[in-house]
Amino acid sequence: MVDPRLLLASVFLIIVNNCYVYGRPLTFIEQQVQLCINQDIKRQPVIIDTDTDVDDLWAIHYLLNVPTVDVLAITTVGDGYSKPFYSGSNVLTFLDLIGCSNGVGVGYGVNLPLMSSGYVIPSSLLDAIDSYMTSPTCLNQSANIFLQPSPFGSIELIKLSLKYSKIPVDILVLGTMTNIATAISEDRSIISKIGTLYFSGGQFKSINSYTSLVPNLTVATYPESEETSDGSPNAYLDILALQRVGMSGIKNIVAMPLITQDTMLINLTQLNETLKRLNIQLKPFVLSFISSFVKCTSPNQTESYLKWWDNSAAQFMVQMQTNNSQGFCLRTQKVKSHYILSADSHQFYGQGMIDVETFLPNAHGLVNYTICTEANSDIFLAEFLNKISSEKLYSCERQYNHRFDIKLQQCMLKFENAEQQLNVAKQTSFPKAYVSFDLFIFFVCYLSSR
Template identity: 60%
Template sequence: MSTNTDRHPVIIDTDADIDDLWAIQYLINVPTVDIVAITTVGSGFSTPIYSTSNILSFLGLLNCTDRIPVASGESLSSLSSGYQVASTILTGIDTYLTSPNCLNQSVDIFLQPSPFEAIELIIFILKYSQKPVDILALGPLTNIAAAIIRDRSIVPKIGTLYLSGGQFKSLSAYSSLTPNPSLGVYPYMSKTTDSSENIFLDVLAAQRVDDSGIKNLVAMPSDVQNQLPANLTQIDVMLKKLNIILTPFVYKLITSLAKCGNQSESDIFWWDNSAAQLMVQIQNNVSNGFCTQMEQVKSLYILSADADQLFGQGINDSGQNGAHIKGLSNYKICTETNSDVFLLEFLSKIQSNQLYSCKKSYENRFDIKLQRCLRNHGLG
């Protein structure tokens, strides 16, 4: 697979939540990023039938129809904790683009996903890429873990895996590491306190990815994402300051989540969008980016069936407290942020509408050329 030598090839693996759409719109307009595929996972914050459909519809609304391969992936977690996202939340996410009570957009119902499913496409892209490919994980790690299990030779071809979410809590910060059944036992009908949604929905997949040997692991931890509120007043002030006028669709896209989801504005943060911007900052060695402080940590997630309220918790400790723990993975994490710098970068890019990752024609997409090649050899 040929890639533009001046741009960073990226696979986005997403559960198609609304903040994922913000991240995708941002990255499409970053000149140094080449989105080579978007793969969807149906075990997170969208129902399986909507996850791929909404990404295709969203790309169509951005005038990026058929330019980026979108492949459907796994619908079930590697290991279910029993926790499921509430159906009321899923309905709001699934219908965000089209509901008359939300964005009220008409979409093209004839858009088609890639002829390859997500795990296949991840493997093929990594195997045939002429240089390492970064992966941005915006949902549970189910697809990525499955791809690695199916073909471990792809691991050296992963440049950096960027994770949205994750919990990196020092052992010393836990008041107790003794399982307490009164605080939660399997099956978990709700997420254990402080654990990360994208991890908790498939903890086993996270462990498999962490231990796979990927050379570079980077995370935008959940608690740090909460330093970046999606504040409407701040957005409007920044738009006025920069003299930026967004299209009505784009403005509603980034400002309607609280209203459409019947949530308080104070509950909305930039979440997965911040992981996308962290990736761009690191890829380009930006010294004055929104992430103002990073840290190297060693971490793992608790998977024991007897862990009770500690199940799915993420710990990190490179000191004496963690000396007896094996299987720790090395992560670089963002620990401090500047929300004004974040918003300036985000709004500037989405306003530009350059659509850098939408330049390939349908016929020149990697997956379509590969399908054609397989057919020519009697394999498709």
């Protein structure tokens, strides 16, 4: 005979388990999918969202070699510095060239901003980036035509990775916010699963820096069609997406501002001197990949035009995740920022303002950011070169079938089929009993929550 105490305990556990399920986004079947994926949570899961500019690929290479980071997915956006078709294929080609052809899923994403700013990227720059890997005048590499993107598109990959990750996922945005804003708009429940959102770029200037908030159409055609040194492309190429993400309720947003990134000036001579001083040997392709930046993207620039934009954001993310007081970012600041669609029409659209509370005490829509305000180029470069020379590629150790997005697909298929069979069984066998028990559990959960 069954011990009544054991039976009572079993019923209690079933009720508690169902209350737990009812109180969270995941259903029982979805919990089984999550368990089936068997995610390794010893490292911090990260989604990298990128427009696939050259410095984005540097950032990806760096993060793949960081032992504390687990890159769950790389999602691409096609409204930045590479044309839509190339934004994903260039990531796949690059991963293959560094020995990570199957370790990380790459999803193709949105091609148009939520609201076009009117900015037009010079075609010469786009063409240079699109053919960066394979052009005979640049890296002259062969592309593997058999490389496959993730079975999920960027938006779906972002939503599902956040939903099924056992722990909150950090997101590193190296281009516009278009993919993230779209994913959040489609499923706001994922916001609670975002640990920290890290952003490369943006401006955080005092409101006094802006002479007017009204477009002056006599100054120039509005909006401008050429890039300005005063603006941050990742912000103004889709300012509406940036606003939506900022005001979505994400608890932690960290930015590596353009003004700080631009202070990190290192030329090729300094790069080679650092390699020699640290006794670091880079693979020929990797060395060529970094040093060819000037030649391949802007032939008229001098060798001092070696910028560390997006990969400085990647390193800042790792510094913040690990609470590294010896990192290259020497000073951080907490600010409240308000992003505007336009200012005086003279290249000032899509800018961030701080000190808004002081000058406009009744302003609404302010977003909390932690920003890096001072950086050390030497510390940054030493860390960057050491990591990309290690060739550990921690996030690439998984075999294809054990990759997060592939396991996700397999587990979803497995348990969704099981759920369908269970629903059929419920409808044909003892439907009243199932309904009664479900209602009983529902009311117990409801009463316990009051």
